[in-house]
Amino acid sequence: MSKGNIVLTKEMFVPAEDNFLEAETISAPSVSYWRETWRRLKENKLALFGLIIIILLVLMAIVGPYINGYSYFEQDFSKKNQPPNSEHWFGTDTAGRDLFTRAWYGARISLFIGLMAALIDFVVGVIYGGISAIKGGRTDNIMMRIAEVLFSIPYLLMVILMMIILERGIWPIIVAMTITGWIPMARLVRGQVLQLKELEYVQAANAMGAGTFWTLAKHMVPNMMGPILVNITLTVPTAIFAEATLSFLGLGIPAPEASWGTMASDSLGSILIGNFYQLAIPALLISITMFAFNVFGDGLRDALDPKLKK
């Protein structure tokens, strides 16, 4: 007996014995959270591009200042205002300092400020937000109200005010930036902890007598890593932006130290006398860094939260 071009035989109609086994092999492979995130991130070419730029910037911030043998502070007025050439790859500034070395030294300081600010925001935010969420009730209410009031002061205004009473330097800038900068992180952590508190395994850990802090550290932090990482990534460009603005207002890093912000604002006037490269180099570096962190942060957020990407 045949059907179409298949020949059917009686033997084909005997019961199958192993059919239930198939069910197990068919089930979709379970891919872990981070692997899945990484896969989605890799699909986002722009974010990947951002990540590569960030890695290159960090590398150059580490080795860049040593490459061509000049130091960031050494002045040589006989060679001032040279446009980029074979000896000074990025040219020299008004005091004859090598801009290539200064640019990467500035990268070091700008990235350091950005990363430190992000790190301190992270630590303060996790502690504040974590305590607020775990204590709950009245404490939570009061703590969040305080944060809300502080947060309604414009960030940059607060940083400027702080810089007025602090001395000029790297650490004061970082302090000024973190004085209200931790608040978004605290809110984020609080929200996440409140959500996670409801989850069964955290409750189970609590029931088994694990201390609250221990529970927080062990179960929650790894789970919250995703959104927190995004926040850190996006804090870096904010800090670099703020540092640049401070420099413009004359509240930045004092000479001879260099940050991209001071390099840019010092050379604002130079374009009028034709030394366009003196502004272009730090401006480009600031913009590229901001761009890289922003697209990477965005890509990371999308990759961690596939809801939008369906």
Place this chain on the structure above:
Amino acid sequence: MLRFAGKRLLWALVTLWAIITITFIIMHSIPGDPFAREGKMPPAVYENLTKHYHLDEPLYVQYFLYIKSLLVFDFGPSLKSSTLTVNDYIEKGFPVSLHLGIQALLLAVVLGLIFGVIAALNRNKWPDYLSMVLAIIGISVPSFILATFLINYFAVEWGLLPAATWSSWSHTILPTISLAMLPMAYIARLMRSSMLEVLNQDFMLTAKSKGLNKGFIIMKYGVRNAILPVVSVLGILAANLVTGSFVVESIFGIPGVGELFVDGIFNRDYPVILGSTIFYSMVLIFLIFIVDIAYFWIDPRIKVAGEEQ
């Protein structure tokens, strides 16, 4: 409604009080005697200061009198002049800053919304990429750098537009663009993601299943819902505009409050710095209050939640 407004008003006052207190603390933690800096001060100015800040009274009295003077919008004297007060400077500068700010905000909102919607509707196609590249540039380039570039090309090289001061409408074009770029970029990105979320909602399918026109669906079902998060961040954007205006005003030499503030920083004119800070805060808090109330009207779901409480 009244209840909601009352609550927001109370909140605004608490915030204002916090800011005033912070400025008071800052004033008193400035290293050295901020008012006797380098001894160059004319005696008349010093006298004005002592009188306004009641420097001869105990600290707590100073604090209350400080708050009291601010409540009647008295921002005190300035170091620059023995006759002109901070109020006089603000009165002169505020109309200019307001003009610039409103113009920039309008530009940012209109263009930002358009870019955001176009990007979302053409997701992963070239209009999306183009809008988002523009938005990322807007976020990545600090305003003082953008402003310098604009001046360099549009004013110096090509001579198309005037570069500085504030005398005709064409003078406002470059500063408005410099100031609007960042908030525009924010709005475009926010609107894009908000719109994408709304496009995924079930009610979009309902709308389509009714056989309505595409344009109508996009406006009434899409934009109408997607715009809510944008409205709710308008307050933050206004704050952004204010801080951005410091830089833009001082680069373009625009005689607004921002330039006053920046000059104050360069001259260490603390009364001017603190006075304009508080003035800015008042403006912002007022704006945020207005935005809250507006949001209340725009989102029908809040109305009920507010009335039930």
Place this chain on the structure above:
Amino acid sequence: MDNLLEVKDLEVSFYTHAGEVQAVRGVNFAIKQGEVVAIVGESGCGKSVTAKSIMKLLPSSNSSYKKGSILFKGQEIIQANEREMKKIRGNEIGMIFQDPMTSLNPTSKISDQIAEGLRKHRNMSRKEALNYGIKLLEMVGIPHAAERIHHYPHEFSGGMRQRVMIAIAIACEPELLIADEPTTALDVTIQAQILKLLKQLKDDLNTAIVLITHDLGVVAELCDKVIVMYAGKVVETGNIAEIFRNPRHPYTMGLMRSIPRLDMQRDENLYSIVGTPPDLLNPPKGCAFYSRCKYAMKICKDFSPEMESLEQSQKAACWLYHPLAKSAVKTS
């Protein structure tokens, strides 16, 4: 030709980063004026995709009709352009969705949401549409309709919202109503009310209804015909008496056994079919139910069974009903 809607060999796929999801892999059914047809099957078997295909509501960016035809009153839907579809949607075919909490526009008043369709398809004035909308709301059983019509969706409960959705869907008196799990998101008592309402509408307006559900209890209450879907395919069809009295496909048998019965012991566990449906990214080449079927035979693994007529209107796709299989079943 007396069929209102005829779906033939419909195949629909989605293109995702993981590959082609063959959501619908061959669906056939027809529905006459005033008839109620149920599509049943477990989650993910392609019921909603089938329903949306009829209205061309699938996302155009990543889906495609691979094969088949959908004839509505003789018109080929798959070939229809947007302009033609706009005339059909809401006017000749109405649709109700699963979740009433999310299927209404939260920022627009009910009055607007009802009036939109009326004004577009019936050319009513604002006033006429409002008055007619009030009548519709009364018809679907919303008290104080004249006042309630000016409210926003969030001011209604879930059941009431679904009534509103139904009022919107029937506003232009469509000949066909597609209800995609209209009761799944509701409480049991409210489910019954909504079903009663649908039944009454069918009787009053003589609307044909495609009712999608995975609840067979719902089916028994108001349907004429049943279509059982599994993994993107129709595996059994028939009129309601046939299917309930004598289900023939092993999957349908399983579904029947999983309906809660009144005569059940309190502690008796509800039957459920073991295992999970196959991945539609790589559907098996044999019978899709193979891995969960008690009666599976060797042939089922590699060859896909075709629909065979069994009773007057009952058809099933299962090798058990092949002449060669009779002996095999007996011996097992």
